[in-house]
Amino acid sequence: MSQSSPPIVVIGAGLVGLCTALTLQTRGRQVHLIDPGQPGSGASQGNPGGLSVTSIFPMAVPGIHKKVPGWLLDPLGPLAIRWSHLPALAPWMIRFLQAANPEQVARGVAGLFALTGGAVEGYTALAARAQASALIRADGHLMVYRSAAVMAQEDGAWKKRAALGIAFDTLDADTLRQMEPELDPAFVCGRYVPGNAHCTDPLRLAGHFVQALQRDGGIVSRVAATGFDLVDGQVRGVRTDAGVIAASHVVLCAGAHSAPLARQLGNRVALEPERGYHAQITDCDVVLQRPVFSTEAKVFAASMVDGLRFAGTAEFAGANAAPDWRRADGLLSLGKSLFPRLAQNGQTVSRWMGLRPSTPDGLPVLGRAAAASNAILAFGHGHIGVTSAPMTARVVDALIHDETAPVPLLPYRPERFSRGG
Ligand SMILES: Cc1cc2nc3c(=O)[nH]c(=O)nc-3n(C[C@H](O)[C@H](O)[C@H](O)COP(=O)(O)OP(=O)(O)OC[C@H]3O[C@@H](n4cnc5c(N)ncnc54)[C@H](O)[C@@H]3O)c2cc1C
Structure with missing residues (x-):
């Protein structure tokens, strides 16, 4: 590619866009990353940074419809629907319930396993480059x-993980205590996954990625994409609120905000801003040795650079409704019940809400756009966008360079939401 050809324009500076931009730059490509906000300040900001190769099950699994009513009735429960949002949510929710069948779950597991693989190696390399x-x-x-009985209920899922080569150890109460001395003694058993990892500050990591990109000649602009100049089935330019940016290729990584832009590129997608929360205690001396997840409480706890973060919950209320901070407070209560010393330790709490870009089948939208062969869609990573960003970046890189993708792309095909797709 000659120096004078236009850059690849990456839309969205979340961790998916940033990993993609850095990976393309490694190939010697000129990259222009655009985002109206601070890079990393979308969903990528306040999550607990879990790099989780075990997150291979979509949310829509057989039997989920039986659990939903109980969760909705529990004010601290893991799921909430704001009823005023129900009419807008209904088509997505119908697809979600339809996806809860064994065949689709098998496709989901294969798709998520492929994308989450290599996350730790991917971040290790990118973070080293970004110092x-x-x-x-x-x-x-x-x-x-x-309870051992609750742990046993998940044995089937863990057997599937083992069959895919994901290593884990089963722990008794004593070993659990040795590994995590702060944990409430009421926890009697557990599983340890040595291959999972953790980013202790995703927003700060995003800042380092931007610096690395700029240091190596990439351009980062605080502008919003509004549309595309399409000529003969190719994007020639990205329209923004500050003018048109000429583009050799476009990668759409705008997270939960991607659907209107995807539509302009010929793809109608089912994408819902699934709201999640965190509560973070910023002044406590309870430090975890590694992230801890309680399946019963459905809370993920991790020691971050700036404190102890509790994250989780799924709320369907649309993108623009005011946050319901009771959900963050609920996570805090659940978190405190995991680590007894928090009862007397740590009073300063920050709260955050972010929009997971969620599809009904739990798989991202990843592939060429219908209306432009030089436009790649790369969004919709739901609960595992941090983990799956490095592999997504490798897929985009392969598509742009007409190479064989590192993973089979069928599960993520953008047209699967269209009639007949
Ligand atoms: C509570 C919670 C906990 C989570 N825990 C984990 C976890 O432990 N591990 C994990 O892997 N994942 C986790 N996730 C999911 C993860 O955070 C997301 O999947 C991931 O951050 C999505 O990244 P992204 O880059 O696609 O989107 P984002 O980070 O949201 O970035 C999208 C960017 O696009 C920009 N944008 C929007 N519109 C435009 C436009 N028109 N033009 C240009 N730019 C635009 C936005 O400003 C934003 O910066 C969690 C999410 C939540 C909410």
Whole structure:
């Protein structure tokens, strides 16, 4: 590619867009990354940074419809629907319930396993290049249970993980205590996944990625994409609120905000801003050795650079409704019940809400756009966007360079939401 050809324009500077921009730059491509906000300040900001190769099950699994009513009735429950949003949500929700069948779950597991693989290696390399290696901790994850019976209910899922080669250890109460001394003694068993890892500050990592991109000649602009100049089935330019940027290729990574732009590129997608929350205690001396997840409480706890973060919950209320901070407070209560010393320790709490870009089948939209062969769609990573960003970047890189993708692309095809797709 000659120096004078236009850059690849990457829309969206979340971790998906940033990993993609850095990966394309490694290939010697000129990259122009655009985002109206601070890079990394979308969903990528306040999540707990779990790099989780075990997150291979979509949310829509058989039997989910039986659990939903109980969750909705529980004010601290993991799921909430704001009823005024129900009419807008209904088509997505119908697809979600339709996806809860064994065949689709098998496709989902294959698709998520492929994309989450290589996450730790991917971040290790990108963080080293961005002089941010200290933000990636390869200490594994702990899954903890108050009851052996509850742990046993998940045996089937863990057998599937083992069959795919994901290593884990089953722990008794003593080992659990040794590994995580702060944990409530009521937790009697657990599983340890040595291959999972953790980013201790995703927003700071995003800042380092931007610096690395700019240092190596990339352009980063605080502008919003509004549309495209399309000529003969090719994008020639990205329209923005500050004019048109000429483009050799376009990669759409605008997270939960991607659907209107995808539509202009010929793809109608089912994408819902699935709201999640965190509560973070910023002044406590309870430090976890590694992230801890309680399946019973459905809360993910991780020690971050700036404090102890509790994250989780799924709320369907649309993108623009005011946050319901009771959900963050609920996470805080659940988190405190995991670590008893928090009862007397740490009073300063920050709260955050972010929009997961969620599809009904739990798989991202990843592939060429219908109306422009030089436009790649790369969004919709739902609960695992941090983990799957490095592999997504490799897929985009392969598509742009007409090479064989590192993973089979069928599960993520953008047209699967269209009639007959
Ligand atoms: C509570 C919670 C916990 C989570 N925990 C984990 C976890 O432990 N591990 C994990 O892997 N994932 C986790 N996730 C999911 C993860 O955060 C997301 O999947 C991921 O951040 C999505 O990244 P993204 O780059 O696609 O989107 P974002 O980070 O949202 O970035 C999209 C960017 O696009 C920009 N944008 C929007 N519109 C435009 C436009 N028109 N033009 C230009 N730019 C635009 C936005 O400003 C934004 O910066 C969690 C999410 C939540 C909410």
